[in-house]
Amino acid sequence: MKATRRFVTSIAALALTVGIYSQASAHCDTLDGPVVQDARKALSAGDVTPVLKWVQAKDEKTVKAAFKTALATQGKQQQQAAEHKFFSSLVRIHRAGEGAPFTGLKPAGSVAPVIAQADKSLQDGAPAPLISMVNEAVSKGIQERYDKVAEAYRHKDESVQKGREFVAAYVEYTHYVERLQLDAEGHAAHHGEQKKHAPEKHKH
Known part of the structure; x- marks a missing residue:
């Protein structure tokens, strides 16, 4: 449990540092x-x-x-x-x-909540609310994908179709945690470069 909490916290710290790129x-x-x-x-x-x-x-x-x-x-x-x-x-x-496109100025208030909180935390000098927000999102994302693949795992050998459903859920699950871990280790790209450095897809 403590290891899981440390892992999620490290992911949150990563999101604070590198950002959630499509939103940022x-x-x-x-x-x-x-x-x-x-x-x-x-x-x-x-x-x-x-x-x-x-x-x-x-x-x-x-x-x-x-x-x-x-x-x-x-x-x-x-x-x-x-x-x-x-x-x-x-x-x-x-x-x-930055090598990023510009499609015009967007209205005030259109920024994603997590980015607004990132700015507020910086202004307030208090990262705790942002860490909590990101922790919650990351935990939810992992849990949802884990539940889905765990259920599919129990039925993967019942038929080819069930096996394929497991593989699809497994790929989504592992890619998600891989992206989080790469971000946590500082391998994430900035702004428009994320696709260029995205992890290769697993071959199954």
Whole structure:
């Protein structure tokens, strides 16, 4: 029981470090994401510096030009449009630097709950609520797949069809825990690279 708890905790720690990639990759696309938050601060202060960390050195000139344009725009409606254009340009450049696609800014509040909690935990300086959330999700995921394959295991030799049902459940079960373990060991890819480094499928 203690070993299981340690395993789940290590998986949670991994999720905190490497993130849940399909969700995290979209996080930067939201209007309340960290990139746009820093962009708002930069515009408010009239200083582009806070957003430069989100882009590569080669893109700084483009970002500075877009920032200057947004800052110089007059008129409330025109300014809002210019700011939104700057946000989009900044996020697009940030995503391109990661080799990830950009399909437009997403509304505020559209980020996954676990990512919102990850940000909140960082701001609060308290990772415990996030660890608890991830622990619960991981435990549930393992338990559900285990129950399914354990049931199929009891009937796998009754017929070819039952055997195939077991194999399907077994592959899903082992792939799931393998991905978790690879993440825990720091082998997970970042953002758009996860497919490239995904574990090979078992051959049965």
